[in-house]
Amino acid sequence: KNEVEQSPQNLTAQEGEFITINCSYSVGISALHWLQQHPGGGIVSLFMLSSGKKKHGRLIATINIQEKHSSLHITASHPRDSAVYICAVLLNYGGSQGNLIFGKGTKLSVKP
Amino acid sequence: NAGVTQTPKFQVLKTGQSMTLQCAQDMNHEYMSWYRQDPGMGLRLIHYSVGAGITDQGEVPNGYNVSRSTTEDFPLRLLSAAPSQTSVYFCASSYSESYTDTQYFGPGTRLTVL
Numbered sequence: 461k462n463e464v465e466q467s468p469q470n471l472t473a474q475e476g477e478f479i480t481i482n483c484s485y486s487v488g489i490s491a492l493h494w495l496q497q498h499p500g501g502g503i504v505s506l507f508m509l510s511s512g513k514k515k516h517g518r519l520i521a522t523i524n525i526q527e528k529h530s531s532l533h534i535t536a537s538h539p540r541d542s543a544v545y546i547c548a549v550l551l552n553y554g555g556s557q558g559n560l561i562f563g564k565g566t567k568l569s570v571k572p
Numbered sequence: 573n574a575g576v577t578q579t580p581k582f583q584v585l586k587t588g589q590s591m592t593l594q595c596a597q598d599m600n601h602e603y604m605s606w607y608r609q610d611p612g613m614g615l616r617l618i619h620y621s622v623g624a625g626i627t628d629q630g631e632v633p634n635g636y637n638v639s640r641s642t643t644e645d646f647p648l649r650l651l652s653a654a655p656s657q658t659s660v661y662f663c664a665s666s667y668s669e670s671y672t673d674t675q676y677f678g679p680g681t682r683l684t685v686l
Binding site: 464490491493500501502503504505508546548550558559560561562563564565 | 605612613614615616617620628630660662664669671672674675676677679680682
């Protein structure tokens with residue numbers, strides 16, 4: 461049983477399109493992270509959310525704790541946004557990074 | 573700052589061999605961790621450390637040892653490599669173990685066990 465589900469698994473978009481990646485989870489959580497894994501393998505933390513919405517440049521992340529769902533939006537997508545986007549949830553019983561559960565990732569490819 | 577560095581980038585081992593994956597950070601972070609990433613699975617925690625001299629097991633610790641003698645270094649040892657340990661290994665660090673702190677990841681080590 462997967463506690464963290466991401467959709468879609470793969471996504472191809474044209475440059476300039478608005479992109480949405482979804483993350484659903486089945487357990488109570490206290491926070492959620494979005495990470496980006498570059499084609500070369502490097503992983504970068506994008507956002508940490510416990511409620512509401514955060515924005516950084518063209519990236520917007522939202523979370524609805526009651527509905528157990530988060531979305532990552534990319535506005536005006538660009539080929540350099542091509543990467544795997546990973547959702548990770550922090551279970552309710554722990555406040556430590558060691559209690560993070562990671563999703564399998566969504567592979568995004570943005571075509572010029 | 574170099575951030576989090578890992579060596580080697582690639583490694584091929586034969587079953588039964590031992591080796592050490594190196595991880596170092598120059599950000600004076602207390603919390604360090606090792607993950608493995610397998611196709612079709614999310615990152616899984618192997619071992620972690622909340623400071624020099626303190627280590628603990630994560631979700632998948634079997635077959636791996638760690639030690640933390642300094643704040644900067646957190647090596648991962650494979651005692652007797654098995655094909656099931658073929659994976660990409662990531663080291664990460666953060667200021668503390670609090671989930672509010674940003675984790676910084678190393679570039680990864682791709683390990684193949686034949």
